[in-house]
Amino acid sequence: MIQTKTQRVIGYVVLILFLVAIILPFYWMVVTSFKPNTDITAYPPSLVPKHWTLIHYATAFGHFSFGMYIRNSVIVAVSTTFFVLLFASMAGFAIARLPIRAKTPMLIALLIISVFPPIAVITPLYMLLRTIGWLNSYQALIVPYTAFNLPFAIWILRNYFLQVPGALFEAAKIDGATVFQTFYRIFVPLTKPGLFAAAVFTFVAAWTEFFMALVFNSANQMRTIPVGIALFSGQFNVPYGEIFAGSVISIVPIVILVVIFRKWIVSGLTSGAVKG
Amino acid sequence: MRGIKKTAAIAGSVLMVSGLVAGCGSGNSTGNQTSSQNTTSTKTSSSGVVDFSHASGTIVWAAPPITTGTDLRTALIKQFEKEYPNIHVQLQSQNSNTDTNKASLTTTIGGGSATPDVYLGDVVWPAQFANSQLAMPLNNVLPKDFWSRFSNGLVSGATYKGQIYAAPFFVDSSFLFYRKDLLKKAGLPVPTSWEQVQQEASQLQKSGLVKYGFVWQGASYEGLTCDFTEFLADAGGQVLDSSGKPQLDSAQANKALAFLRGLITSGVSPAAEDTFQEPQAEDVFVQGNAAFMRNWSYSWNDSQSATNSKVVGKVGVTVLPKFGGGAGYSTIGGWDLYVNPHTKNLPAALAFINWMTGTEAQSIMAKQFSEIPANASVAADPSIQSTSPVFKAASQTHYVSRPSQSPNYAQISQAIYTNVNAALAGSDSISDALKKAQQRIESVQSSAGGGL
Amino acid sequence: MQTVPAQSASIARRQSLEKTDRNAGYRMLLPAAIVIAAVTLFPIVYSIFMSLNNISLTTNGFTEQFVGLANYGILVKSGEFWHSVWFTVYYAVVTVLVELVLGMLIALAINNVERLKNVSLVIMLIPWSLITVVSAQMWDYIYNGVYGVLNYLLQALHVIGAPVTWLGSPTSAVIAMMVADIWKTTPFVVIILLSGLQMISQEYYEAAYIDGANRWQTFWNVTFPLLRGSIALAGLFRILQAFGVFDLPFVLTSGGPGTATESLAMLGEQVLFGRLHFGTGSAIAVSTVILVLAVCLVFLSAFKSMVKGETA
Known part of the structure; x- marks a missing residue:
């Protein structure tokens, strides 16, 4: 981007201000997770822990088998993300680029599905899963998560496939490529930013979903992180230390994911690769 | 006698119930008077009572965490399995948020699942759960003398239209917690009336001994219905009169609510009192920032644990007072054991309930976990009473129950706590808030249902 | 021939x-x-x-009795329902608009800097990746009227004299909820817009530069039109999510003070699982869908005319 020095400075200042605003509440969460209980509710609060403790992390792993919740969440979220990306990229491409009929009704139907309140569908879905004997299994979460995250992923990928110039599609066909080859050799690499966005949103949605996980997988060995963390609370107490410790740990995989795939979204594309 | 009734029930139940219920509006409960004795699940003797002495197999018990620290649930299961080696109990840990817990039970059992076989449920659920057939009536399957083990009033709280839907497990009772060190320093007696609580609290605050005077639960949630019901009873009023009509526009209700609002405006209770649930109130108290607190029995253990509390050894507990002096009222709280009507192992479920409400389990619960036992003989046992000051206070407590005998209790309670909370927040006047609550309850009672 | x-x-x-x-x-x-x-x-x-039915739970499961639109009739006559409709619409419109503006600013900032890109990306994604209930509990802890750090900081900076009960009055509770929501979901908008920005070819900017367009003109004539698909997408799906807002009011206010912050999703949950009225509860869910679709259409047509107006 062509810009002057002042513009660049303004850009940095704006960005840093936003980043600070975003990080502060989270800083408070991290700090609290290292404070003993009596300090957590003390006033005035200490902005840096006076007494550091790892007790909340120890409780999360020792008392609540948090390791098992992490394993389950990883399996469910990774599988969901994989299936969603696979199916949604194909479907998004078809809707964006191929002469299929009834595109608008399709897109509206997808919108309706993703807007339908989960609380309303959870009871019939439970009966369905119980009938086919899927309760307390990974697929009890992976399949519904895939289905409910597909609409958004299709929408977002369709949007990016539309931005790839149509000339590329025609050129590939003249070269004798099949539709599917055109799709995965030309379009998929060019829409990496969109794939990244779809992947992150799907992963996070599967990673944080609570109600289905609570109801469909009630056995302790099948619990996921959000349900596990909710079990930290007692009827009359909210153990901020343990809840925040668990949440800090639950952020780590997402950070790793972003670090691995960051190139897909920032400066991943050589300039001019996409021509209008 | 019982045999005849039972036969009739079996003949009629499964087919009749669905026909009847389908024919009437939801919320209109006339369809449920026929017993819904589950006929598919178990071998019953001719009297209907299930012999569970040779029960075996696996059952699932759904229960939210009861205590912090060592888990009461697993401790009891371990002991039970030792004595009933043929029965294996699997714990399904439920969410401790009562709404979430209820939603997952409703989905599971309403969806026809056979597990959990037994679940721990709130004492205010029987009417609604009976009405929606989420709980199995237990009076026919358990012997008559089973029910005599419970403290007075508990079984009637679990009864709806002549059927008993749950076995009481433990009682939650509320108390006045106070800072005995501060009272001593200021030379003040333990208060015996609400007026005195306010006056002493204010005096302790003015002398700089403590930041806040009195903390309780004022947020917009079920707990506020409990608190308000108590203050209302202490003022001589009631939510519903004996004919079931709401009495929230009464002078007593005005007095109770004016007192609560006055606690906030006078600074005796923190300005944030209208956002307090139990944890927030306790946080302030165990930090040493409040002289008095209204809270449930669990708070005694919390206030005496050095990892959570800065007031260990400085706390006293007594019965809640009343307006004008004397022992006041505590709401009946606590948890019951319910049986899933779809259970495939009723004998084992009943064996478990029988043991859990028996003297051994109830003693473990009282002695090691300071929960108030539902079993009367355990509650009266002097060796147990001496283990916690809470038990002594509990034996002197008067109880008032919430109007949970209506299947629409959830809406009645919401009418109370949302409007009372609006008055506490100052966004509604006291008399307007009570009028609105009154009208809302009237409309809930008169409407044919629909839930709005 | x-x-x-x-x-x-x-x-x-x-x-x-x-x-x-x-x-x-x-x-x-x-x-x-x-x-x-x-x-x-x-x-x-x-x-x-x-x-469309009166639903009762029996030992045989759900038993239905067809009642036509009667459940919707109950909704239309219910003050509680309309109150939660207006609250939800107001809440969704304000938060989504603020998020779109903030999200655009942040995405442009990240896109234009040389360094800090990776760090920004990681930091941006933290709020979005937090479990919603936990992020609500975090804000509850921050907003606490007795020991909350927000009051402490604002008092230390002399912005306020006495502790404020953020969640205790209708106005401040709604604002507090909106802040928590904007904090958590602006990153969603940023990621969509940022990946949209990445798809815009440099050549457009070079052409605009050669034409002597200033920065503002470049934004309005190049970036904004080429980004309109992404903006519409972000807006659309944020509207959908905002209409389902549940965890924040559930944890922060339980719908209080009074019923000031009771959202449609909370009311739906209450009616379905608190009051066990499955017919009316489902009618609330279906009405929510219809309402959201209407709002989405309004948003899309307003957005279209705005973009057209600018680029014409």
Whole structure:
């Protein structure tokens, strides 16, 4: 981007201000997770822990088998993300680029599905899963998560496939490529930013979903992180230390994911690769 | 006698119930008077009572965490399995948020699942759960003398239209917690009336001994219905009169609510009192920032644990007072054991309930976990009473129950706590808030249902 | 005479090519369609069906009695329902607008800096990745009227004199909830817009630069029109999510003070699982869907006319 020095400075200042605003509440969460209980509710609060403790992390792993919740969440979220990306990229491409009929009704139907309140569908879905004997299994979460995250992923990928110039599609066909080859050799690499966005949103949605996980997988060995963390609370107490410790740990995989795939979204594309 | 009734029930139940219920509006409960004795699940003797002495197999018990620290649930299961080696109990840990817990039970059992076989449920659920057939009536399957083990009033709280839907497990009772060190320093007696609580609290605050005077639960949630019901009873009023009509526009209700609002405006209770649930109130108290607190029995253990509390050894507990002096009222709280009507192992479920409400389990619960036992003989046992000051206070407590005998209790309670909370927040006047609550309850009672 | 068969042959070839493409398209749609239909079709149809019935739970499961639109009649007459509709609409419109503006600013900032990109990306994604209930509990802890750090900081900076009960009055509770929501979901907007920005070719900017366009003109004439698909997408799905807001009011205020912050999703949950009125509860869910679609259409048409107006 062509810009002057002042513009660049303004850009940095704006960005840093936003980043600070975003990080502060989270800083408070991290700090609290290292404070003993009596300090957590003390006033005035200490902005840096006076007494550091790892007790909340120890409780999360020792008392609540948090390791098992992490394993389950990883399996469910990774599988969901994989299936969603696979199916949604194909479907998004078809809707964006191929002469299929009834595109608008399709897109509206997808919108309706993703807007339908989960609380309303959870009871019939439970009966369905119980009938086919899927309760307390990974697929009890992976399949519904895939289905409910597909609409958004299709929408977002369709949007990016539309931005790839149509000339590329025609050129590939003249070269004798099949539709599917055109799709995965030309379009998929060019829409990496969109794939990244779809992947992150799907992963996070599967990673944080609570109600289905609570109801469909009630056995302790099948619990996921959000349900596990909710079990930290007692009827009359909210153990901020343990809840925040668990949440800090639950952020780590997402950070790793972003670090691995960051190139897909920032400066991943050589300039001019996409021509209008 | 019982045999005849039972036969009739079996003949009629499964087919009749669905026909009847389908024919009437939801919320209109006339369809449920026929017993819904589950006929598919178990071998019953001719009297209907299930012999569970040779029960075996696996059952699932759904229960939210009861205590912090060592888990009461697993401790009891371990002991039970030792004595009933043929029965294996699997714990399904439920969410401790009562709404979430209820939603997952409703989905599971309403969806026809056979597990959990037994679940721990709130004492205010029987009417609604009976009405929606989420709980199995237990009076026919358990012997008559089973029910005599419970403290007075508990079984009637679990009864709806002549059927008993749950076995009481433990009682939650509320108390006045106070800072005995501060009272001593200021030379003040333990208060015996609400007026005195306010006056002493204010005096302790003015002398700089403590930041806040009195903390309780004022947020917009079920707990506020409990608190308000108590203050209302202490003022001589009631939510519903004996004919079931709401009495929230009464002078007593005005007095109770004016007192609560006055606690906030006078600074005796923190300005944030209208956002307090139990944890927030306790946080302030165990930090040493409040002289008095209204809270449930669990708070005694919390206030005496050095990892959570800065007031260990400085706390006293007594019965809640009343307006004008004397022992006041505590709401009946606590948890019951319910049986899933779809259970495939009723004998084992009943064996478990029988043991859990028996003297051994109830003693473990009282002695090691300071929960108030539902079993009367355990509650009266002097060796147990001496283990916690809470038990002594509990034996002197008067109880008032919430109007949970209506299947629409959830809406009645919401009418109370949302409007009372609006008055506490100052966004509604006291008399307007009570009028609105009154009208809302009237409309809930008169409407044919629909839930709005 | 000669050209006609040639023309029709080429039309026929084009048609058969189009047919091949179309068939390939259906094949590519198939996996997604199967999964979506298998999972969502029955629950959604069932839920619509429940909304047209009086539902009772019996030992045999749900028992229905067809009542037509009676459940919707109950909604229309209910003050509680309309209150939560207005609250939800107000809440969704304000938060989504603020998020779109903030999200655009942050995405442009990240896109334009040389360094800090990776760090920004990681930091941006933290709020979004937090479990919603936990982030609500975090804000509850921050807003606490007795020991909350927000009061402490604002008092230390002399912005306020005495502790404020943020969640205790209707106005401040709504604002507090909006802040928490904007904090958590602006990153969603940023990621969509940022990936949209990445798809814009540098050549457009170079061309604009050669034409002597200033920065503002470049934004309005190049960036904004090329980003309109992404903006619409972000806005659309944020509206959907905002209409389902549940955890924040559930944890922060339980709908209080009074019922000031009771959202449609909270009311739906209350009626379904608190009051066990499945018919009316499903009617609330279906009404929410209709309402959201209406708002989405308004948003899209308003957005379209705005973009057209700017680029014309």
